[in-house]
Structure formats: structure tokens, C-alpha cells
Amino acid sequence: MAFQSNALCFGSDLPGQGIPSHVETTPEGLALTFSDQHSQPPVPFDQLSLEAGGFDHDQLVVKWTQGGASRTLYIKDAAVIAAFRHAAPPELLAHFDRAAASVRQVRTTRRTVLLAVVGLLVTLGLGAWFGSDALATWAVSLIPPEWEKQIGESAMKDVLAQQEVVREGPVVDAVKEMTTRLTEQIANSPYQFTVTVVKSPVVNAFALPGGSVVVFTGLVKEAKSPEEVAGVLGHEINHVLQRHGMERIVKTLGVMAIAAIVFGDQQGLIGLAKQLGVEIITLKYNRDQETEADLTGLRLLHKAKVDPAGMIAFFERLAQSEKETQRVELLSTHPMSARRAGQLTAELKALPKFLPEPFAFDWEKVQASIKSSDAQPKL
Amino acid sequence: MKIEILYPGAFPMARVQLAAGESLKAESGAMVSISTTIDVESKVEGGLLKALSRRVLTGEHFFFQTLRAVRGAGEALLAPTVPGDIVIIELDGVHEYLVQKDGFLAGSEQVRIESKMQSLARGLLGGEGFFILKISGEGQLILNSFGAIHKVELKPDEEYIVDNSHLVAWTATTTYKIEKASSGWISSFTSGEGFVCRFRGPGLVYLQSRNPQGFGSWIRQFIPASSE
Ligand SMILES: [Zn+2]
Numbered sequence: 001m002a003f004q005s006n007a008l009c010f011g012s013d014l015p016g017q018g019i020p021s022h023v024e025t026t027p028e029g030l031a032l033t034f035s036d037q038h039s040q041p042p043v044p045f046d047q048l049s050l051e052a053g054g055f056d057h058d059q060l061v062v063k064w065t066q067g068g069a070s071r072t073l074y075i076k077d078a079a080v081i082a083a084f085r086h087a088a089p090p091e092l093l094a095h096f097d098r099a100a101a102s103v104r105q106v107r108t109t110r111r112t113v114l115l116a117v118v119g120l121l122v123t124l125g126l127g128a129w130f131g132s133d134a135l136a137t138w139a140v141s142l143i144p145p146e147w148e149k150q151i152g153e154s155a156m157k158d159v160l161a162q163q164e165v166v167r168e169g170p171v172v173d174a175v176k177e178m179t180t181r182l183t184e185q186i187a188n189s190p191y192q193f194t195v196t197v198v199k200s201p202v203v204n205a206f207a208l209p210g211g212s213v214v215v216f217t218g219l220v221k222e223a224k225s226p227e228e229v230a231g232v233l234g235h236e237i238n239h240v241l242q243r244h245g246m247e248r249i250v251k252t253l254g255v256m257a258i259a260a261i262v263f264g265d266q267q268g269l270i271g272l273a274k275q276l277g278v279e280i281i282t283l284k285y286n287r288d289q290e291t292e293a294d295l296t297g298l299r300l301l302h303k304a305k306v307d308p309a310g311m312i313a314f315f316e317r318l319a320q321s322e323k324e325t326q327r328v329e330l331l332s333t334h335p336m337s338a339r340r341a342g343q344l345t346a347e348l349k350a351l352p353k354f355l356p357e358p359f360a361f362d363w364e365k366v367q368a369s370i371k372s373s374d375a376q377p378k379l
Numbered sequence: 380m381k382i383e384i385l386y387p388g389a390f391p392m393a394r395v396q397l398a399a400g401e402s403l404k405a406e407s408g409a410m411v412s413i414s415t416t417i418d419v420e421s422k423v424e425g426g427l428l429k430a431l432s433r434r435v436l437t438g439e440h441f442f443f444q445t446l447r448a449v450r451g452a453g454e455a456l457l458a459p460t461v462p463g464d465i466v467i468i469e470l471d472g473v474h475e476y477l478v479q480k481d482g483f484l485a486g487s488e489q490v491r492i493e494s495k496m497q498s499l500a501r502g503l504l505g506g507e508g509f510f511i512l513k514i515s516g517e518g519q520l521i522l523n524s525f526g527a528i529h530k531v532e533l534k535p536d537e538e539y540i541v542d543n544s545h546l547v548a549w550t551a552t553t554t555y556k557i558e559k560a561s562s563g564w565i566s567s568f569t570s571g572e573g574f575v576c577r578f579r580g581p582g583l584v585y586l587q588s589r590n591p592q593g594f595g596s597w598i599r600q601f602i603p604a605s606s607e
Contacts, residue, residue, distance in 0.1 A: 005471060005472060005473050006473065007473060008473045008474065008552065010534070010535050010552065010580070010581035010582075011534075011535065012534055012535060015532065016531075016532020016533055016534055016580065016581065016582070016583065017474075017532055017550075017582075017583050018474070018550075018552065018581060018582070020471050020472075020473045020474075021473075035471075053552065053554075054475065054551045054552065055475065055477055055513060055551040056513075056551075059551070059552075070535055070536075072535045072552075072581055074473075074552050076473070076475075
């Protein structure tokens with residue numbers, strides 16, 4: 001009869017991958033033969049210790065020492081385990097039963113978890129069938145602001161690790177003044193907005209969930225007025241308030257993120273979001289979100305008595321540069337700047353007239369400080 | 380069935396020769412070419428729900444493909460998506476392998492493939508995701524890695540620490556837990572190496588010499604970031 005292995009034997013003096021073995025129970029203990037047909041010395045029951053092992057805890061792990069070397073035998077074969085149970089003395093079986101009970105418990109827990117996951121998948125599957133966007137939006141509405149704050153702050157640390165942060169000076173003061181002026185007008189805001197200035201020629205700003213806003217010095221440098229910068233800030237702040245970023249994140253992460261939210265697993269969601277890392281800032285908002293952020297941003301400027309002409313002028317200038325680069329609206333997920341400027345102008349007409357109040361800082365000094373720091377050689 | 384590795388190194392292929400009637404399970408993107416005697420069947424491995432869970436939760440393809448030599452003997456060429464080694468493992472019926480989802484290339488028909496859920500913490504923190512493949516039975520298993528593949532043998536109770544994203548496969552006799560890398564874990568997050576697996580022997584662990592996430596972020600730095 002050909003050698004039939006039904007167990008795997010490991011030992012401090014054996015190869016790490018283990019030796020396929022054939023094991024049989026005898027009235028006295030175990031009879032073991034290695035795959036090279038070498039019979040091993042018989043192992044009496046009173047030298048054994050038992051536990052459950054293997055990925056699914058479905059293997060019987062038998063340990064003993066033999067001539068100073070440790071031996072660990074993994075048995076998966078149900079017939080061998082049954083024979084072992086039949087032959088082994090009661091005192092060893094007490095041990096065996098404890099091991100088996102722990103296996104059963106692990107299995108029951110796993111089955112319960114599996115059932116829960118299956119149930120959830122079916123629910124989510126149906127949800128996905130009827131519109132995954134609605135499901136993600138609903139899930140996002142359940143996220144406490146505190147979670148958003150942690151996700152945003154964690155991503156912020158990753159982003160800033162690769163950037164040169166401007167900690168003080170006229171630009172920081174100006175950007176903070178603008179942010180405060182806008183956020184003061186938000187009634188019952190669940191978010192604490194913080195703004196960070198990053199030295200970079202990029203003409204942009206972005207906001208992370210929970211209220212972390214980043215402004216690049218390039219935006220302040222290229223803006224023709226502080227109201228233009230405030231317009232961009234108003235837009236970004238509204239991405240946070242409408243939870244657009246969180247929606248992008250949840251849609252990108254998919255079912256598991258929704259499950260984490262539904263189960264109230266904060267660490268789970270934060271862990272998932274961390275997998276996105278710095279990519280969080282490259283997640284695109286969709287057109288509707290951009291339009292919503294534009295219009296609510298404009299209303300916020302209006303409330304804060306900041307001249308909205310700056311915001312509109314900014315989009316008009318963007319439109320001009322797009323004309324030069326021939327961007328095609330159909331191919332873009334973002335509304336074209338010209339259309340955005342048009343929508344804003346229409347929205348502004350619908351709002352009551354007001355007298356804008358200028359900012360306290362000296363705009364020329366702010367811009368000059370960027371130019372002089374740009375000119376400085378980097379140490 | 381005879382498997383041969385062509386062009387070993389960064390860009391290998393596996394050539395599998397099938398006798399008439401024999402078949403092979405392959406990861407569904409793996410097929411490069413086949414003889415006209417071979418048919419490709421897309422068959423759900425392990426039941427619909429399992430296949431569904433595999434697709435939903437690991438983002439893996441819905442099916443493994445079965446390549447069957449229906450009209451006589453023939454050969455199939457298989458290749459992984461990423462550059463790196465291919466190794467052949469002879470399954471002896473007693474060894475069980477746990478394979479992270481991108482590590483499986485193909486296996487002979489008698490090889491059993493099950494998707495297994497890891498614990499929530501392992502799935503969240505480990506790079507391999509929630510589901511891994513448990514592979515057992517008798518026959519041949521073909522794994523692939525990103526970069527070179529390296530085998531580590533662990534004696535009983537011997538411990539060894541591996542960065543998550545470098546894991547390819549391990550045998551079921553090992554136990555492992557996920558740990559935070561000891562220092563500077565926030566900064567190491569950006570390099571994709573925040574968490575490690577502490578393995579405990581006996582058994583085998585297969586590592587890959589390159590980290591897919593690290594490579595991804597290395598590539599990404601050349602792509603201009605755009606945000607509104
Ligand atoms: Zn926007």
C-alpha cells in the first residue's frame with residue numbers, strides 16, 4: 001500500500017516546512033511514520049499535550065518531546081481524530097475536550113459573524129441595486145462629526161508631511177481672518193474649521209472632512225483681490241458642511257465603509273479611510289456637489305458681507321484660461337467655470353442687495369510677502 | 380499535468396501542458412494563450428455566495444476560469460498582472476496554504492480553493508483585505524509575487540515579523556497577529572508600511588521583495604495631483 005500522509009510533523013530538529021506523516025492511534029499512544037517510510041519511536045499518551053490549531057482551528061495539535069527535541073503534530077483527518085478520542089485515557093481527554101470546546105466556540109462565533117455579514121450583504125446588495133449613491137449618502141448622514149474630524153485630521157497629517165507649512169506672517173493672518181469671518185456666519189456648525197497655509201505655486205485650496213482647510217500660497221499670489229480668495233474659501237467650507245468629501249470617501253471605500261458606519265465601528269471606518277492616505281485630496285467631487293458648494297458658498301459670502309464679485313471674477317478668469325486650454329465640458333466632471341460664473345451671477349441677483357465690508361488686513365502687503373519669500377533661496 | 384516556468388525573473392510565464400481530459404483553474408486574468416484543443420469555462424468556484432463574497436469584498440474577479448483539454452492534449456500559457464516571480468508548490472494533501480488575493484495564479488483541478496474571512500482587525504489593518512484564499516488538496520499550485528518571492532521556514536514557536544504588504548502566502552500551521560510597526564507610525568503610513576504581521580511557527584511564510592502599495596505611491600508622485 002502506498003504511503004498515505006494524514007498529518008504534518010514539525011520539530012526543532014526537523015525542516016521548517018514540516019514532514020508529511022502517517023499517524024495511527026494504538027492502545028498505548030501514537031504510532032508515527034514519516035513520509036520517507038521511517039517509523040518513529042512510539043509516543044505514549046502520558047507524554048502528550050493537546051490544543052486546537054490551523055487557520056480555522058479545525059486541526060488537532062499534539063505536542064511532546066522526544067530525545068530532547070520538541071515535536072508538534074498537526075492532524076486534520078476527522079477519522080484519525082475520532083480514533084484518537086476513542087483510545088486516549090480520560091485525563092488526556094479532559095484536556096482534549098477543553099480544546100474541542102474552544103474550537104466549537106470559535107466556530108459558533110464565526111458562523112454568527114458570517115450570518116451577520118451575509119445578511120448585511122443582502123441588504124446592501126438590494127441597496128446597491130436601487131441606487132448605491134442614495135445608500136452612501138444615507139450612510140454619510142449617520143457619521144458623527146467627531147469621526148469626520150479624526151479622518152480629516154489623520155489625512156491632513158499625511159498630506160502636510162510632504163508639504164512646507166507656512167506657520168506665521170501676513171498670509172497666515174489674512175487667510176485666518178477670512179476663514180473666521182466666513183465661519184462665524186455658520187449657525188450651529190458641528191465643525192471647528194482650521195486653516196493651514198502651504199507654500200506651493202499651485203493655485204488651489206482644498207478642505208478635508210471635519211473642517212481642515214488648506215490654502216496654497218499660489219492661490220493668494222494669483223488672486224486679484226482678497227475677495228477672490230474668500231470666494232474659494234466659501235466654496236471649500238461648504239464642501240465640508242455638505243459632507244461632500246465624506247461622501248466621496250464612503251463611495252470610494254464601498255460596502256465595507258458603509259458596514260462600518262452602520263455597525264458604529266469608528267475605528268473601522270477610520271482605518272479604512274487611512275488606506276486611502278493622501279489620495280483623499282485627489283478624490284473628485286461631482287458636478288452637483290461643485291454647483292452646491294458654489295451656490296452655498298456665495299450665500300455664505302453674502303451673509304458675511306464679503307463682496308461676492310470676487311468669487312465671480314475668479315471663475316470668469318478661470319473660464320478665460322480654460323478657453324485657452326480648450327477644455328470640453330462634456331468630458332469634465334466639473335461644471336465649466338463660465339457656467340459656474342453665470343450661475344453665481346444669477347444667484348447673486350436673487351439675493352438682497354448689501355454693502356460689502358472690506359477685510360482688515362493690507363492685501364498688498366500680503367501679496368508682497370509671498371513674492372519676497374518666493375525670492376528667498378531655500379535653506 | 381506538467382508545469383514549466385518560462386523566462387524566470389521579472390517577466391515569467393507558466394506553461395502548463397494538459398493531457399486529454401485534464402483541466403486547470405486559473406485566475407481569470409491570467410490566460411495568455413491556449414491550444415485549440417482547450418476550452419475556457421468560467422465556473423464559479425465554491426458556490427455562488429462564496430464567489431459573490433469574493434467579488435464584493437476583495438474586488439477580485441467573479442470567476443476562476445477553468446481551462447479544460449476537451450479535444451485532446453494541449454498547452455496553456457499563463458502570466459500574472461504584475462512583474463515578478465512565479466513559483467510552483469506541490470500540494471501533498473496535508474499542507475494548507477493561506478494566500479493573499481493577488482498571489483494566486485493557477486492550480487490543478489484537484490486543488491481546493493476556499494475564500495476565508497479574516498477577523499475584522501486583520502482585514503482592516505492588514506494590506507490583504509478581508510478575504511484570503513485557503514488552498515488545500517493534492518496537486519500543483521502556482522503562486523505569483525510582485526518582485527522576487529522568498530520563502531521563510533519557521534520552527535515550532537519561532538517568531539518572525541513581516542510587513543503586511545510584503546506577504547504572499549503562509550501555511551495554516553503558523554499563527555499570526557497584526558501589530559503596529561514600533562515607531563513613527565504616522566509617517567510610515569504614507570509609505571504604506573504602517574503594520575506588520577507577527578508570525579509564530581511552525582510553518583512557511585512566502586514574502587514578495589516589492590511592496591505594491593509602496594510602488595503605487597512611488598508612481599503617484601509623478602502624476603500631478605488635482606483637486607478642486
Ligand atoms: Zn470644489
